[in-house]
Amino acid sequence: MTKTLNAIQETNFQFPGQTGFYRGKVRDVYSFPDKLIMIASDRISAFDVVLPRPIPFKGQVLNQTAAYFLKATADIVPNWLLEVPDPNASIGLNCAPYAVEMVVRGYLAGHAWREYRDGRRMLCGVALPDGLRENDRFPTPIITPSTKAHEGHDEDISREEILSRGIVSENEYIQLERYALALFERGTAMAAERGLILVDTKYEFGNLDGNVYLIDEVHTPDSSRYFYADTYQANLQANQPQKQLSKEFVREWLIANGFQGKTGQTVPTMSDEWVNQISQRYIELFETVTGQSFQPAEGSDSLSRIESAILRTLTK
Known part of the structure; x- marks a missing residue:
């Protein structure tokens, strides 16, 4: 389990009844016979490449933005979401x-x-x-x-x-x-x-x-x-x-620094200042799009917080 600058690089949980695990570009997905748990990490990808440094609060922004819009569009099409036990985690139907x-x-x-x-x-x-x-x-x-x-x-x-x-x-x-x-x-x-x-x-x-x-x-x-x-x-x-x-500004920065995900290209170094700037842009998007104030998840141990919240939900 890895954290960088209080950002969630990845999770490696083992939940009761878990039948599978898949790590996507951004989300860690834990599967069960009838449901999925998706944990939004702070990884960031561009040009289908996961960049080397995670972005603090990015996963929380993604998870909470997605939940906001899934609820707001449920009258158009049914969706997979059942509940949000933690700012970084969602539980839903296994489709x-x-x-x-x-x-x-x-x-x-x-x-x-x-x-x-x-x-x-x-x-x-x-x-x-x-x-x-x-x-x-x-x-x-x-x-x-x-x-x-x-x-x-x-x-x-x-x-x-x-x-x-x-x-x-x-x-x-x-x-x-x-x-x-x-x-x-x-x-x-x-x-x-x-x-x-x-x-x-x-x-x-x-x-x-x-x-x-x-x-x-x-x-x-x-x-x-x-x-x-x-x-x-x-x-x-x-x-x-x-x-x-959007994260287009990240793609534009990568292009300007000679990276488009092509073979032989190297991801440019991301400074602490640049990582923090990306984080602030994600928070800005959440607040602008939803009209809600962003409340950073509490606690310095994000991984323990997420695991405990999911276990409480699974054992209800």
Whole structure:
């Protein structure tokens, strides 16, 4: 069990009745016959690479932001979440995940812009017109799916390829599309209430007893990009970068320092000052998106706190 600067690098618990364990890029997942425990660590990934230093409070921000939006969208699609026993942990239903992520984009930004800038006009089977600028709004949101990789890079994939390869059945895929667009519409409205623009995001779904559930996180800084609405138009007209809340600023820093996750590249050194800056940006996003004040989890021994809270819940 490792901690750095009071940040949670990883967990290695063994819970009663536990049947499996999986360490993702950010979350440590403990499986049981009928449920999952997801612990949001303070690891941070970019370009599908886990960076060497964890970010204090990042896991708490992710877990609590996800819980906030899962509750706020439960009327659109059922979701996996049952309870939140600790600021860094969630317990929910053990659904069989679909092997695709439903990425919804309302604006030409991030990965989509980099592809467009490099001359590509087809993104995941969606044709894009010439003449668009970075951060231009699409007439209607588009879905650009990606495969869900356990290791390495997720890959862009088209609707047609998903169906032809039998990754998801057509009926299920239509349902995933409908849910994803409805969730994006709700997220857009909730963001607007907070003076933000939901630029793009990804949704993951699973199946349980023949029913589709929203799983993992939703509308968090790791899965979403937000712009500040009050400066959007002026920055667009002036061809200036958008003021945004997302981890895109981490990607931009990595790119500026010669790292894009490509073979042979080395992750640049992250100073204490830079790590703290990232932490503050995550806290800012939580407070701005939810309208709630961030309350850092108490106690200096985060691992013991998390383990005790989960054990209390499991033995209820």
